[in-house]
Amino acid sequence: MKVNDPPMRPEEVFSRRASHYATSKVHDDKVTLSWLVDAAAPGREDVALDIGTGAGHTALALAPRVTRVEAIDLTEEMLGEARKLAGKRGIDNVTFSIGNAMSLPYPDRSFDIVTCRRAAHHFTDLERALGEMARVLRVGGRMVIDDRSVPEDDEVDELINRMDVLHDPSHVRDRRTSEWSALVRGTGLELLSMRPYRRRVPLSHFTDMVDPPTESAMRDLVARASDHAKKAIALEVTDGCVLLDNFFILLSAVRSR
Ligand SMILES: C[S@@+](CC[C@H](N)C(=O)[O-])C[C@H]1O[C@@H](n2cnc3c(N)ncnc32)[C@H](O)[C@@H]1O
Structure with missing residues (x-):
């Protein structure tokens, strides 16, 4: 898989990796799940939609x-x-x-809450998916998105997005906070909060599921990164174990009319 190849279909990648996601500590991270649930401000009477539910961690939280x-x-x-x-x-x-995020199988204004966690970077038409999320929300309904992200820095943006395409060929793009803010504005929803955050993970978390040539391409990419990029991802190598920061964003928006 080369960086400029068109993305593979997510089903091709995730059908092979499904059991991994059920037990993945990164996806079942209770702390960030609780941030998302709090941002959704759930009420007992609410009906929620979780898009790109994967192994169900968000829906079940x-x-x-x-x-x-x-x-x-x-x-x-x-x-x-x-x-x-x-x-x-x-x-x-x-x-x-x-169901497909780009064409939600629900009538307008069906939900009080729409969530989408760690899936939007796979969507081939994110603008359309966000339009669909806004469409199915009732007035007063909240959209909460958690996704992989990148800093506002061309070099680091390119490094992280290249790594992610190698890790997962259905990857489309990790976006910057500024891109997210423009995208949400385009839906007509009112942006309530944006919380960029980092999580420190071993590189092996990304290389475990790829073939040996792809693993060495990923290790190479990190090793050859500039000092500036290494510093930005807080790269650390101890006894052969490579640790780096991953960037995420949690955002919430409301349909006010
Ligand atoms: C990393 S997993 C999701 C993790 C999950 N939301 C969680 O909180 O643990 C990404 C999921 O997005 C799904 N996906 C990708 N593109 C999609 C689309 N257009 N519509 C619906 N689901 C999609 C994939 O099949 C995969 O299960």
């Missing part, structure tokens, strides 16, 4: 706080993992079904 959650994903294998996790946790108010 929201479920105890609302009446019902609809959770959709493109990949049947991911939905299978999500249903298993719901069963294990005894959660029965989430419906998991196939």
Whole structure:
């Protein structure tokens, strides 16, 4: 997979990696999940939609706080993992079904909350997906997005996006805070909060699921990065273990009319 190749279909990648996401500490990170749930301000009567639900971590974190959650994903294998996790946790108010973020199978103004966590960087038409999220929200409804992100720095932006394409060929783009802010403004929703944050992870977290040539391309990319980029990602190599910062953004917006 080369950086300029068109992205692969997410189903091709996620159908092979589904079981990994069910147990992934990065995706089942209770701290950042609680930030997202708080930002959604869930109420007992609320009906929520979780888009790109994957193994269901976000839908299952929201479920105890609302009446019902609809959770959709493109990949049947991911939905299978999500249903298993719901069963294990005894959660029965989430419906998991196939659905595409770019064409949501729901009428206008159907939900009080729409969430989308760590999936938007796979969307081939993010503007359209955000328009769909705004469309299905009721007046007063909240959209909460958590996604991989990049700093406002061309060199670091390019390094992280190249790494992510190598890690996952269905990757489209990690966006800057300024891009997110313009995109949300374009939906007509009112932006309530933006919280950029970092998480420190070993490089092996990204190389575990790729073939050996791709792994060496990723290690090479990091090793050859400029001092400026290495400093920006807080790169640290100890006893062969490579640690680096990952960038994320959590944002919330409301449909005020
Ligand atoms: C990293 S996983 C999601 C993680 C999950 N939201 C969580 O909180 O743990 C990304 C998911 O997005 C899904 N996806 C990618 N493009 C999609 C689209 N256009 N519509 C719906 N789901 C999509 C993939 O199938 C995959 O399951």
